[in-house]
Amino acid sequence: MKKWPIVSLLIVCLTVVLTACGNTEKAKQAQEPEKSVQATTEQPSVSKVEKMTIQAPAGISIAAPLYKMIDDKSLLEGAEDVEFLTWNTPDELRARISGGQVQVSAVPTYVGANLYNKGVDIQLVNTLIWGILYFIGPEGEAISWEDLKGKTVHVPFKGDMPALVFQYLLQKNGLDIEKDLTVEYTATPQEVVQLLAAGKAQYAVLPEHTASLVIAKAKKEGIALQKSMSLQEEWAAATGKAPRIPQAGLVVDKALIQEHPETVALLQAKIEESIQFLKDNPEAAGELLASYQEGLDPTFIAGLLPYLNIEFVTAQEAKEELEFFFEQLASLSPDIIGGQLPDDDFYYEP
Template sequence: MIDIQRRQLLQFAVASAALSAFPGLGLAASAGLQVASPLGLPQVILARALRDPRLIEHLGERELRTWRDPDQLRAWIAGSEVQLTATPTNVAANLYNRGVPVVLMNVNVWGTLGILGLDGELASLADLAGIHVGVPWRGDMPDLVLRYLLDREGMEIGRDLRVTYQASPFETVQTLLAQRLDAAVLPEPMRTSTRLQASSLGLDTVELDLQAEWARLTGTPPGLPQAGVICRRELFESRPEWIVAVQSAVAGAVDWVAANPAEAGQLGARYSSLPAPVIEGAIKRTRLEMRSATQARPELEGFLGALAELSPAFIGGGVPNDGFYLADDLPARG
């Protein structure tokens, strides 16, 4: 784990240096907008947003790429290959805290995490007592959310339950379906895909919504500010009208995706290898709501701050300062 963190620190340092050396390269390199997203629901939202006629009027050419892991995203941002991207909120905070000139525009995904179990009962975290749980990406969001909630529940890994870590959700899923785990912490759309696979194998599943558990144990509204959209700082400084158009288009896209899961599933399947029914099922199990960075800030600071208590490296240090949040009242272009 220490080696991984050192590698990430070096990558952030390289990215920050590159961005400082070429602050305006992103806008000079293309007349349109280069957009990126990870696989999953953030990609479906951006794919829909980029079809908004008002956005097309402002941007003209636009391209949506898929990034496979944060390392690839950092490289694209460092090389100014993309100016705007969907990303988990912790990755956004990490980039900012390492000196990369990005700002958070909005948060639109408010909960993809859950626990999928084989048989038994999963009415609350207490039902994990005595069982074996798989968790992908040690030290990342699924792990930290689980650990934080277990502590709130008064449970301890090793004493009350057994946890093993896998390098990826795919490995976690394979281990669960082989019945070498009793349950697994998974994000959407991986959880929906796994549930469908388990059903095809004749395995019964139960699920626990970790957003609901967070609300129960913290006294906050259900929903975790997990993903949103960031842009390079010089983009909103040079093209504030683009950012206003993007914000409006994303808001419309979030509403459309939530209201039309079947059609959204078909759209998402065009951009990824995920079948439309999997994306559709994931949409139905995910809290989608567009909030500007300013509107989302109180809950985001609480969420990131709580997880950073377990691992400050998760967000690259402390909770980001004012400069991280895009203001709701963008200045007029001078």
């Protein structure tokens, strides 16, 4: 089986947030244009785009359903050629979108809003990741927000979404980030993993899959860690909203939407099918995803899938939650969404 390029991630942000595990041979072949998948039969019912280039963060989060589609070659119904790339840093992600190098990008939702507000001609077509942030602490130690006073907490991506969500929740729970605790920022989640696994840190905020990965790694070193708090649950307690955060989704180049609407509809349908596969077949999904992830065991991946909070929600259906999320982030850092809420045209409507 061919390997696609897996490189160290940001994001989280997501993240989101969203984070990486390492290079894979399969991943390397994915970025070679000559290795991209070629269509073998013509489907007259769909006006095919000549080439569709998709990018996603490395690791197991929003990329998971995309790996399934790439493995199935299901997008060849709407494109003559499909190329899959991973992005390593937010700058790389933004440069490819702004430069027209990709048509479909898996991104933190606020990144999509920021780019749109800066004049990049894209639309958000869906939200797929609904919160993957966790507070990590010593196993058996109950943690409340009050307990964090005097503690040192390691957080990746200063000024980015994971850090801002943590800061927002501290504020909502009556803590001053400057006075009540020490926050040590790192450039990537992987740095936090190394510190925790080496016993050089005790408390951290991490996205999946690194949150689960660090618990497993630390255990091998004789250090017992746990997910002490779900920041999704804490978000609900602080805001009165549902225990989920519209963290990441797909943005699509508007030219593709206008010129090949059937291909975009196909993309939406195939993403939804892929997510259902991940939910219904965790063992098979673990095997498939492990083939794209060097060093991750299929059993580990199968157990991780429920914590990824993957759900297909169209941009229109998610709009209210997205706008609330953007408003809360902007209350701490207006620039994170480009200074204002995106207008209605940001949200794709078939």
